[in-house]
Amino acid sequence: MxxxxxxxxxxxxxxxxxxxxxxxxRRHLAESGAAALSxxxxxxxxxxxxxxxxxxxxxxxxxxxxxxxxxxxDLGDAVDAALGPLEDAAPRSRFVAIAETLRTWALEHxxxxxxxxxxxxxxxxxxxxxTNASGTRVYARLLTLAAGLRTVPDLAGLDEATQLxxxxxxxxxxxxxxxALTGVTPLVLQRALAxxxxxxxxVTSEVFEQLGPDVATDxxxxxxxxxxxxxxxLFGDAD
Amino acid sequence: MxxxxxxxxxxxxxxxxxxxxxxxxRRHLAESGAAALSxxxxxxxxxxxxxxxxxxxxxxxxxxxxxxxxxxxDLGDAVDAALGPLEDAAPRSRFVAIAETLRTWALEHxxxxxxxxxxxxxxxxxxxxxTNASGTRVYARLLTLAAGLRTVPDLAGLDEATQLxxxxxxxxxxxxxxxALTGVTPLVLQRALAxxxxxxxxVTSEVFEQLGPDVATDxxxxxxxxxxxxxxxLFGDAD
DNA sequence: CCGATCAGAGAACACTGTTCTTGACAGTTT
DNA sequence: AAACTGTCAAGAACAGTGTTCTCTGATCGG
Numbered sequence: 229m230x231x232x233x234x235x236x237x238x239x240x241x242x243x244x245x246x247x248x249x250x251x252x253x254r255r256h257l258a259e260s261g262a263a264a265l266s267x268x269x270x271x272x273x274x275x276x277x278x279x280x281x282x283x284x285x286x287x288x289x290x291x292x293x294x295x296x297x298x299x300x301x302d303l304g305d306a307v308d309a310a311l312g313p314l315e316d317a318a319p320r321s322r323f324v325a326i327a328e329t330l331r332t333w334a335l336e337h338x339x340x341x342x343x344x345x346x347x348x349x350x351x352x353x354x355x356x357x358x359t360n361a362s363g364t365r366v367y368a369r370l371l372t373l374a375a376g377l378r379t380v381p382d383l384a385g386l387d388e389a390t391q392l393x394x395x396x397x398x399x400x401x402x403x404x405x406x407x408a409l410t411g412v413t414p415l416v417l418q419r420a421l422a423x424x425x426x427x428x429x430x431v432t433s434e435v436f437e438q439l440g441p442d443v444a445t446d447x448x449x450x451x452x453x454x455x456x457x458x459x460x461x462l463f464g465d466a467d
Numbered sequence: 468m469x470x471x472x473x474x475x476x477x478x479x480x481x482x483x484x485x486x487x488x489x490x491x492x493r494r495h496l497a498e499s500g501a502a503a504l505s506x507x508x509x510x511x512x513x514x515x516x517x518x519x520x521x522x523x524x525x526x527x528x529x530x531x532x533x534x535x536x537x538x539x540x541d542l543g544d545a546v547d548a549a550l551g552p553l554e555d556a557a558p559r560s561r562f563v564a565i566a567e568t569l570r571t572w573a574l575e576h577x578x579x580x581x582x583x584x585x586x587x588x589x590x591x592x593x594x595x596x597x598t599n600a601s602g603t604r605v606y607a608r609l610l611t612l613a614a615g616l617r618t619v620p621d622l623a624g625l626d627e628a629t630q631l632x633x634x635x636x637x638x639x640x641x642x643x644x645x646x647a648l649t650g651v652t653p654l655v656l657q658r659a660l661a662x663x664x665x666x667x668x669x670v671t672s673e674v675f676e677q678l679g680p681d682v683a684t685d686x687x688x689x690x691x692x693x694x695x696x697x698x699x700x701l702f703g704d705a706d
Numbered sequence: 707c708c709g710a711t712c713a714g715a716g717a718a719c720a721c722t723g724t725t726c727t728t729g730a731c732a733g734t735t736t
Numbered sequence: 737a738a739a740c741t742g743t744c745a746a747g748a749a750c751a752g753t754g755t756t757c758t759c760t761g762a763t764c765g766g
Contacts, residue, residue: 261589347585350500394692429668453633
């Protein structure tokens with residue numbers, strides 16, 4: 229009955245259930261947060277007994293890893309989608325696109341954002357071999373933008389020695405062959421990191437409501453100004 | 468036997484046990500993180516039965532609130548101590564002092580930092596009436612620094628319209644009488660927030676190792692450069 | 707000294723993650 | 737077609753959790 233090259237009933241069922249688990253788990257994550265993610269609750273939603281879940285997932289931590297990779301990929305996809313139409317645009321508008329995508333995605337998926345960029349889950353370390361590929365996608369995008377820069381804008385009031393020493397601390401990282409830093413100078417990398425930290429700090433503050441709710445009447449405009457500031461830090465009036 | 472005005476055995480015991488609970492709970496928090504903070508474990512360490520703890524603490528969340536206030540005050544004290552000798556120093560060096568104190572404190576108390584600035588604990592909202600006083604101390608310090616500024620440095624490459632719109636989003640906040648914003652203009656406030664976000668993003672990235680361990684050979688120098696950048700954003704070459 | 711108040715103990719309930727055993731079925735091999 | 741093998745799910749169990757009772761003493765104010 230089944231075509232000769234078919235995956236087989238078994239394999240197909242397994243794949244179906246695996247995606248189903250992911251789906252339910254992500255829903256639970258969104259609704260109750262990472263710390264409250266319960267295998268039993270997921271199992272209940274799937275009309276399964278808790279132990280049965282262990283056929284598909286090695287442990288709670290393993291499920292968490294799955295969700296982390298999923299979240300990283302979701303964010304990566306969102307960034308790629310935003311960057312697609314801007315392929316030939318100036319680096320600074322590409323940077324702004326990344327920043328605003330990060331913000332939008334974070335506000336839409338606060339639990340996922342917390343999972344990726346919030347406090348680390350205690351006694352859990354994400355296995356690098358499974359998360360790295362997805363986790364570095366956005367950073368890679370950022371680095372390609374910085375790679376085009378040979379110099380860095382000179383802001384009034386900067387202490388040159390402090391800046392140089394800070395950049396020097398990234399020297400070994402720049403030379404690390406594992407990180408594909410296509411000829412970025414330490415100074416540029418330090419600036420790019422700072423720009424990213426600025427964006428990131430702003431998003432975290434808004435998503436986690438660290439300054440309380442409703443700080444700004446127009447959060448979008450406020451963030452646009454912040455992102456604009458970040459581009460000024462990284463690109464100056466280049467382009 | 469007991470002096471007439473003595474607090475009485477009961478009251479004294481209670482006070483002693485209350486501080487003891489705080490002490491043990493903070494140790495557990497530091498060792499295992501907020502999510503793993505267990506009332507039963509704390510009780511065990513105090514040679515108490517779990518239910519006895521409920522004479523002193525209304526719930527686990529209540530204990531968490533206690534720890535949050537403690538942490539905020541600890542950070543506030545650290546910042547105040549760092550700022551003390553710099554009373555007459557330039558705002559920019561006071562800003563740097565706040566930034567570096569935040570970083571040092573965060574690295575020394577990562578669990579407390581995660582509690583205050585990391586992902587919010589699910590299904591827990593810190594009761595504002597108990598945390599506000601301690602929670603706003605550092606922000607108040609920051610604002611007094613910004614209050615001296617009448618204008619904001621003009622960075623090359625900034626889009627003026629974007630900046631103005633972003634600042635306008637803070638207009639109602641500036642006018643809010645509840646927040647004692649001693650005459651800070653929206654533009655200055657927006658810049659101050661950005662400077663803070665930059666510092667904050669850098670600290671979070673380092674404490675939570677979001678870019679992996681050992682990004683910089685000299686994290687202190689790297690952070691100094693970041694803080695320097697933040698002062699340039701906020702103060703320019705003023706002072 | 708006595709009744710009111712409070713501290714702590716102990717048991718219980720409803721949860722959690724995880725492991726082990728056991729029975730049923732699918733897929734493959736003979 | 738029969739026998740074997742690996743997979744799946746169920747069920748029970750263990751240790752842990754937060755929380756709420758009830759009950760016994762100790763401490764307090766009058």
